[in-house]
Amino acid sequence: MGRPPCCDKVGVKKGPWTPEEDIILVSYIQEHGPGNWRAVPTNTGLLRCSKSCRLRWTNYLRPGIKRGNFTEHEEKMIIHLQALLGNRWAAIASYLPQRTDNDIKNYWNTHLKKKLKKPQGSEGYFRDGLSSSSSTTSPKQISRGQWERRLQIDIHMAKQALYDALSPEKSSGLAELKPSIGYISYAKPRCYASSTENIAELLKGWMRNPSKPASKNSATTQQSFDNVAGMTDSASKAGTPRKEDTSSMEMSEPFESLFVFESFDSSNSDISQSMSPEASLFRDESKPDLTAQGQLSLLEKWLFDDSPNQGNDYQLSDIKLDENANFV
DNA sequence: AACTCAATCAACCGCCTGGAT
DNA sequence: GATCCAGGCGGTTGATTGAGT
Numbered sequence A: 001m002g003r004p005p006c007c008d009k010v011g012v013k014k015g016p017w018t019p020e021e022d023i024i025l026v027s028y029i030q031e032h033g034p035g036n037w038r039a040v041p042t043n044t045g046l047l048r049c050s051k052s053c054r055l056r057w058t059n060y061l062r063p064g065i066k067r068g069n070f071t072e073h074e075e076k077m078i079i080h081l082q083a084l085l086g087n088r089w090a091a092i093a094s095y096l097p098q099r100t101d102n103d104i105k106n107y108w109n110t111h112l113k114k115k116l117k118k119p120q121g122s123e124g125y126f127r128d129g130l131s132s133s134s135s136t137t138s139p140k141q142i143s144r145g146q147w148e149r150r151l152q153i154d155i156h157m158a159k160q161a162l163y164d165a166l167s168p169e170k171s172s173g174l175a176e177l178k179p180s181i182g183y184i185s186y187a188k189p190r191c192y193a194s195s196t197e198n199i200a201e202l203l204k205g206w207m208r209n210p211s212k213p214a215s216k217n218s219a220t221t222q223q224s225f226d227n228v229a230g231m232t233d234s235a236s237k238a239g240t241p242r243k244e245d246t247s248s249m250e251m252s253e254p255f256e257s258l259f260v261f262e263s264f265d266s267s268n269s270d271i272s273q274s275m276s277p278e279a280s281l282f283r284d285e286s287k288p289d290l291t292a293q294g295q296l297s298l299l300e301k302w303l304f305d306d307s308p309n310q311g312n313d314y315q316l317s318d319i320k321l322d323e324n325a326n327f328v
Numbered sequence B: 001a002a003c004t005c006a007a008t009c010a011a012c013c014g015c016c017t018g019g020a021t
Numbered sequence C: 001g002a003t004c005c006a007g008g009c010g011g012t013t014g015a016t017t018g019a020g021t
Helices: A019-032 A039-044 A050-061 A072-085 A089-093 A101-117 A128-136 A144-166 A172-177 A196-208 A214-219 A221-237 A253-260 A277-286 A293-304
Strands: none
Touching: A019 A039, A019 A050, A039 A050, A050 A101, A072 A089, A072 A101, A089 A101
């Protein structure tokens, strides 16, 4: 007997989310908090599977998500973390608090894999031994001793490469490596529908073009958010909240209440400072707290310790990572 | 302008895990 | 211990977009 579907497939909508659905979902989560996804479709009236709601929230609507181009620094971190952790995107994402696992996975599959295949040379930090031996050779094909030795070598190489990549001129590397302990002040990220402000702008833009077919518009929710982000971005840069002609908006009643909410993060420039209590709640929820602070610092020490035999008595085995980060 | 093809990425699918009973 | 169920995760798909011809 097969496993029953997570939700009743009949009448469940699929495909891209419309701005309306986004707003309904965000508004519901603002009120009830994330979690109990099973109840979300029934309580909101969304014709979506609970999984779809959760995915939409975690990958797109959650506050503090940065989208768009990956910086070289992020790229390097992903490469090295992938070498260390394998395709455990959620674990990797916990080191890049503003990126989702899906985003990282996509970026890896579309960009970094290609770089991997390129002959070594330009990517000096990306060496065959680091990437291929650890990820493509099955441990079962070699003896345990050999495999462990190889793993140690790989880890050492990864450490070395990570150190090379992130230091010394990139001192922000250490800070950014901290997994989701708090949001770090980055260069102004492109936040999309992460705030009700953005949602409001989104809806505004969306309602201005009601003639566009919903499918096209929904398919371009991303672009809508892009525009929104761009607008709010420039507005916040100017230091003045956008007070656009909201009068021109013809807002349907169910959405009105949204706009009296406080922003999740009224300015994207420093999320940690501007988070509302709700946003803090979401922040806590949004990413797994990979480790306790102490464990993290151990990990950092280990990661950046270039000379493990120089009297440091912390070892890999001492780092009690949670389920995301065991190396074997 | 029209067409083809590759790249991108949001979303889905199915498996796994862990908690509840 | 067995079973059920919700949530989480990674792999994959398919619609859209943009570049090239």
